[in-house]
Amino acid sequence: MSQSASTSAAQASFRVGTRGSALALTQTTTVAEALAEASGHPYEIVRVKTEGDVTTGPLSQLGGTGVFAAALRLALLDGGCDVAVHSLKDLPSVQPEGLVIAATPVRADVRDALCGRDGLTLATLPAGATVGTGSPRRAAQLRAARPDLVIVDIRGNVGTRLGRVAGNAPAADDGGVGRGVQGDLDAVVLASAGLTRLGLESHITEYLDPAIMLPAPGQGSLAVECRPETAAGGLIAAALAELDDFDTRLAVTAERSLLSRLEAGCAAPVGALGTVHGGGVRLEAVVCSTDGSSLLRRSLDSTEATLDAAAALGVRLAEELLADGAAELAGLAGR
Numbered sequence: 001m002s003q004s005a006s007t008s009a010a011q012a013s014f015r016v017g018t019r020g021s022a023l024a025l026t027q028t029t030t031v032a033e034a035l036a037e038a039s040g041h042p043y044e045i046v047r048v049k050t051e052g053d054v055t056t057g058p059l060s061q062l063g064g065t066g067v068f069a070a071a072l073r074l075a076l077l078d079g080g081c082d083v084a085v086h087s088l089k090d091l092p093s094v095q096p097e098g099l100v101i102a103a104t105p106v107r108a109d110v111r112d113a114l115c116g117r118d119g120l121t122l123a124t125l126p127a128g129a130t131v132g133t134g135s136p137r138r139a140a141q142l143r144a145a146r147p148d149l150v151i152v153d154i155r156g157n158v159g160t161r162l163g164r165v166a167g168n169a170p171a172a173d174d175g176g177v178g179r180g181v182q183g184d185l186d187a188v189v190l191a192s193a194g195l196t197r198l199g200l201e202s203h204i205t206e207y208l209d210p211a212i213m214l215p216a217p218g219q220g221s222l223a224v225e226c227r228p229e230t231a232a233g234g235l236i237a238a239a240l241a242e243l244d245d246f247d248t249r250l251a252v253t254a255e256r257s258l259l260s261r262l263e264a265g266c267a268a269p270v271g272a273l274g275t276v277h278g279g280g281v282r283l284e285a286v287v288c289s290t291d292g293s294s295l296l297r298r299s300l301d302s303t304e305a306t307l308d309a310a311a312a313l314g315v316r317l318a319e320e321l322l323a324d325g326a327a328e329l330a331g332l333a334g335r
């Protein structure tokens with residue numbers, strides 16, 4: 001997995017940690033290539049097995065947040081790798097001491113995608129159709145748009161979940177998670193960013209409008225994390241700074257600040273989307289009941305496009321939602 005063997009053996013390389021899933025490997029390789037290109041140093045990929053990859057129970061019952069990120073972060077802190085690439089939406093909103101998010105590259109499509117059999121869309125799915133998702137956020141917003149749908153709790157990586165749609169081939173990379181169940185659903189909902197990064201966008205039958213389906217905070221965005229000294233003056237410090245996209249960071253700062261004020265984890269039934277416009281940031285958010293039967297949706301604008309203003313916006317919108325009963329609705333700790 002390391003870059004070209006023609007690079008001189010004496011040249012210092014940097015190590016990039018990743019989870020082992022196809023999606024994680026694709027994302028990590030893209031970031032590693034960009035950092036190598038910008039810095040002139042070769043990279044090595046270090047695969048880290050994470051708890052989220054070996055547990056097969058429903059995501060909402062895994063307890064605690066950030067199961068996908070914890071092992072990678074330990075590897076960073078131990079010096080087992082120099083940078084780690086995460087899907088930002090899988091990261092807990094509290095930043096651990098000793099690590100910094102050195103770059104949030106330009107964000108991919110934020111929308112969720114419906115992958116239906118026979119070209120079906122949310123409007124054309126027949127009454128009582130089955131739609132697979134393991135996410136209470138997606139389930140609640142699907143139910144709000146189409147109360148007749150039957151939501152089926154599914155698990156597994158992107159390939160496994162796509163394999164559940166009638167007419168699709170079973171996934172080759174499912175690690176046994178979905179063995180024996182395939183082609184039994186009318187549709188599944190997945191993040192379009194993940195599908196596109198895996199070259200699977202041909203399965204998408206509808207990009208769901210955020211007016212109907214707000215994505216998870218951080219969806220479509222990557223976080224490149226490292227120890228502070230790596231970002232401050234290491235081999236690849238300048239390359240990390242170059243990779244960072246400020247508008248993406250503004251948007252995800254608002255989204256994650258909301259999540260943090262709600263004291264909600266990355267598996268909580270919360271959707272949020274920040275968009276940067278002329279002078280500020282607009283933040284839209286939804287909090288859903290865990291059974292998917294009801295939801296609260298609000299939006300708010302900041303008048304400044306600074307990181308402090310974006311963070312304050314997230315807190316203010318969270319407090320409005322809490323005042324409306326969000327904590328009781330979604331079983332959150334925030335008050």
Ligand SMILES: NCc1[nH]cc(CCC(=O)O)c1CC(=O)O
Pocket residue numbers: 087088089090158189190191192193194195218219220221222
């Ligand atoms: N929770 C798993 C996960 N983490 C990141 C993505 C997709 C890529 C992204 O949103 O950046 C996915 C799959 C999905 O939700 O469909």
